[in-house]
Amino acid sequence: MAFSLELLKGNVKIEDCTPLLDDPKYQEKYLKLKDLLKSEEGKKKELKINIENELCDGCGICVTICPVNARYCYSILSGKAPDYPPDTHQLFMVKEGKCELLNIKYCRRLETEGKERECRVCETYCPREALKIEYI
Ligand code: SF4
Ligand code: SF4
Numbered sequence: 001m002a003f004s005l006e007l008l009k010g011n012v013k014i015e016d017c018t019p020l021l022d023d024p025k026y027q028e029k030y031l032k033l034k035d036l037l038k039s040e041e042g043k044k045k046e047l048k049i050n051i052e053n054e055l056c057d058g059c060g061i062c063v064t065i066c067p068v069n070a071r072y073c074y075s076i077l078s079g080k081a082p083d084y085p086p087d088t089h090q091l092f093m094v095k096e097g098k099c100e101l102l103n104i105k106y107c108r109r110l111e112t113e114g115k116e117r118e119c120r121v122c123e124t125y126c127p128r129e130a131l132k133i134e135y136i
Helices: 002-009 018-022 024-040 061-065 067-072 121-125
Strands: 047-051 092-095 098-101 131-135
Touching: 018 024, 047 098, 061 067, 061 092, 061 121, 121 131
Parallel strands: none
Antiparallel strands: 047 131, 092 098
8 A cells, every 4th residue: 555655656666566577477467557557657746635616515524534633623523613713733624615625734645743644534535525635
């Protein structure tokens, strides 16, 4: 998983995975991956969280479910709407019926506190598929 994330970000190439090259049983998978990535392989990508305004209905699920929001915003931890003004760590809040990305800096997918995590809960739990994690 860690390797695939690095592959997606362009920090490594498929050939850096030695078992994939050394073992003939993975040949087909290797070729599939090459075909999938094509010219995108090795291109440096940045994390983006894209919120489709048209689809978002401001339900606030992403606000309460993001572990960073929950950790730094005590009102969320106690089951209430987040405080305003938001804590500097807070990633999302709902304003005028739409979700707004305040700050991506502390997203767990970026390296914080010495490690990065494969978090995807905001995207997974958005009921309207309005929120997408992308590497562009
Ligand atoms: S990926 Fe995880 S940490 Fe990052 S914004 Fe989504 S829920 Fe929060
Ligand atoms: S969970 Fe989805 S629909 Fe709900 S506020 Fe967040 S982005 Fe909007």
